[in-house]
Amino acid sequence: MKPILEISGISKQFKLFHRGLPYLSMRDKIIDIFRSREEVEQFWALRDVSFSVNRGDSVGIIGRNGAGKSTLLKILSRITPPTTGSIICRGTLASLLEVGTGFHQELSGRENIYMNGSILGMKKTEIDRRFDEIVDFSGTEKFLDTPLKHYSSGMQLRLAFAVAAHLESEILIIDEVLAVGDAEFQKKCIRKMEDVTGQGRTLLFVSHNLPTLKAICRTGVLLGEGKLVAQGSIDEVIDIYSQFHRSQELITNSIHYYQPHIKVHEVVINGSATNSVIVDNDRLHIRTTVEFMKRTNFELDVHFKKQELPVASYANFVNHEVEQFEPGIYDLNYEIRLPALRSGKYRLDLFFTEPFASWFAVSENIIEVDVINGHHHTFLNNANLKWGTTLLEGSMSRHKRTS
Amino acid sequence: MPEEQVHSSESIELKIEPPRRFSLNLAELWFYRELFYFYTWRDIKVRYKQTMLGLLWVVLQPVITVTIFTVFFGRTLQISTGLLPYPLFVFSGLLFWNAFSASLVSAGNSMITNAPIIKKIYFPRLIIPLSAMLVAMLDMLVAGLLFLGMLLYYQIAPTLSGLLLYWPAAFLLMLVGTTGLSCWLSALTVKYRDVRYVVPFALQVMLFLSPVIYPISMVSYPGLQYVLALNPMYAVIEIFRGSFGLAMDSTLMTISAGSALLLFAIGVSYFKRTENYFADIA
Known part of the structure; x- marks a missing residue:
């Protein structure tokens, strides 16, 4: 049987405009007549990428930020054309690069289900048929006729994913949509995605979350700087990816953004701005500079992991009220007391989040922590145990920069 | 390409490639007709939600404009409009002009x-842009009812051939010209944001x-008349007024209708040629 997707020699070139904006104004165009055009730089987001996907396969697409994952997905979803190369697709294809595309705040939940389903390529009869299932999955039946603007952001996301989860295409492309919702809902989504592959449908999944990738995907594709680095079983590819990552990297460069209205300018952990951090006195000092584009409820969640297992976590709402920030640039200082840890390698993930809602930006699977002079016996306080991890104590101070 | 239509697996094959040839791909447009419907339906719903004055506003706008124009141009300047009383004359033009202008503004912004x-x-x-254009034209329905009311009040009726031929012809020609310009402007706005500011002024x-x-016959330089006839809306409005027995100048009409067709061709083809890159630069 022929592969369901044959990707051959795909390249994508972008032009970088050094004056900042991707679009032009007439003024620029007129000025350009009198000036040489050296300022446009060519940039290859993808370079000669080829691989094929078999029917029923579930492929995890892995790579750092800027490796070309999103561009590949956009080409596959026909949002942007490739510069060279071709893709042969032997099945119906639906892509989910975002949940809730086309949602409108003034429309009711019911109306949004139809609008969003139709944008994703569902026929009205198809939506009619699956309407009850969708509502059931989202758990919003009581609010079906309420305008979306009165929904909590969590409810909106659930509704959005519910529509998407009921697409009936043969190939499903998913980009990081699992990054939303509470733990319970995430589990539900993962189960739904396992169903997708169980039904013999084909799945392409981009994520930074390695455990989820391992749980869902059978094979993997690793992209690096626009090129295909490795292809094989998901375990092999994740191993290669992890080795790839040992090299030092600035934490700020590895942050993945989910929403545009915050920008993390700097992260320094125990004096280190790179992804390797040393802890030797049970203290974790995180200094970060965050810019808020609009008024924001914000907290920083810190997760400490040992071999994919959560060990301890810190979230400042546990200790304080929810912090609200006016637009501007803030220096935030976190002093966190670590539990008695054994010496060894740990991983630290940072979640810049809106409390009880969604993520703004995440640094996951990037920061490695070396605990030195650790304890031989650890006394994790069981009273604090929740979700199998210890909740950490700490304090936070904030300072707004005057520009 | 309507790849989602067929559900059997091996029979369909979609090829994704760098764009090569120009094609309108009407089959694909037809395949997505439900989305077109939902898009239009969404915008209509949203448009009148939470606006108490919503529909009233649609009525007030032409009424106020017609009144002002009648007082200043009809009475003060004594513009002679032959068979049609001045308020009807202005309204017959505004009916189409407002739909045209609202379409261009909203379709122009639609891609952004x-x-x-x-x-x-x-x-x-x-x-x-097509759905944005359609939603913007919806107001014309309300204004049209108002116009019919005014016809009754003035005891003026179109000729039978006017009603059956001229009215649909005027509407169709308006669609042709407006579609062309709407597509062109919406594609241009993606690339040049200035367009957004130029359009309302223009x-x-x-x-x-x-x-x-005013009737174009008032313009005393014949050369200038030809230039003014380049406006695709010229023929639209003249055909509509023709249904009430107003004379039409065949040369000027041909120029204007030709301009509408040309704009349609240029606008739609420019849109199709640039649409592949909208996602990169929008």
Whole structure:
């Protein structure tokens, strides 16, 4: 049987405009007549990428930020054309690069289900048929006729994913949509995605979350700087990816953004701005500079992991009220007391989040922590145990920069 | 390509390649007709939600404009409009002009307002300006009812051939010209944001260069008449007024109708040639 997707020699070139904006104004165009055009730089987001996907396969697409994952997905979803190369697709294809595309705040939940389903390529009869299932999955039946603007952001996301989860295409492309919702809902989504592959449908999944990738995907594709680095079983590819990552990297460069209205300018952990951090006195000092584009409820969640297992976590709402920030640039200082840890390698993930809602930006699977002079016996306080991890104590101070 | 239509697996094959040839791909547009419907339906719903004055506003706008024009141009300047009383004359022009102008403004902005969707999902992009245009034209229905009321009041009726031939012809020609310009402007706005500021101004100026307020025969230089006839709305308005027995100049009509067809061809083909890159630059 022929592969369901044959990707051959795909390249994508972008032009970088050094004056900042991707679009032009007439003024620029007129000025350009009198000036040489050296300022446009060519940039290859993808370079000669080829691989094929078999029917029923579930492929995890892995790579750092800027490796070309999103561009590949956009080409596959026909949002942007490739510069060279071709893709042969032997099945119906639906892509989910975002949940809730086309949602409108003034429309009711019911109306949004139809609008969003139709944008994703569902026929009205198809939506009619699956309407009850969708509502059931989202758990919003009581609010079906309420305008979306009165929904909590969590409810909106659930509704959005519910529509998407009921697409009936043969190939499903998913980009990081699992990054939303509470733990319970995430589990539900993962189960739904396992169903997708169980039904013999084909799945392409981009994520930074390695455990989820391992749980869902059978094979993997690793992209690096626009090129295909490795292809094989998901375990092999994740191993290669992890080795790839040992090299030092600035934490700020590895942050993945989910929403545009915050920008993390700097992260320094125990004096280190790179992804390797040393802890030797049970203290974790995180200094970060965050810019808020609009008024924001914000907290920083810190997760400490040992071999994919959560060990301890810190979230400042546990200790304080929810912090609200006016637009501007803030220096935030976190002093966190670590539990008695054994010496060894740990991983630290940072979640810049809106409390009880969604993520703004995440640094996951990037920061490695070396605990030195650790304890031989650890006394994790069981009273604090929740979700199998210890909740950490700490304090936070904030300072707004005057520009 | 309507790849989602067939559900058997091996029979369909879609090839994704760098764009090569120009094609309108009407089959694909037809395949996505439901999305077009939902898009239009959404915008209509949203438009009148939470606006108490919503529909009333649609009525007030032409009433106020017609009144002002009648007082200043009809009475003060004594513009002679032959068979049609001045208020009807102005309204017959405004009816089409307002639909035209509202369409251009809203279709022109449509690609920008829908940029988040364009960047995340594929569908024929033409749906966006066309649906924006249709929603903007909806007001014409209400204004049209008002116009019928005015006809009753003035005891004026179109000829039978006028009603059956001229009215549909005028409407069709308006669709042709407006579609062309709407597509062109919406594609241009993606690339050059200036267009957004130019369009409302240009429309304002063009209103005074169109036959809405005065008959073009008032313009004493014949050369200038030809230039004014380049406006695609010239023929539309003249055909509509022709249904009430007003004379039409065949040369000027041909120029204007030709201009509408040309704009349609240029606008739609420019849109199709650039649509592939909307997601990259929007």
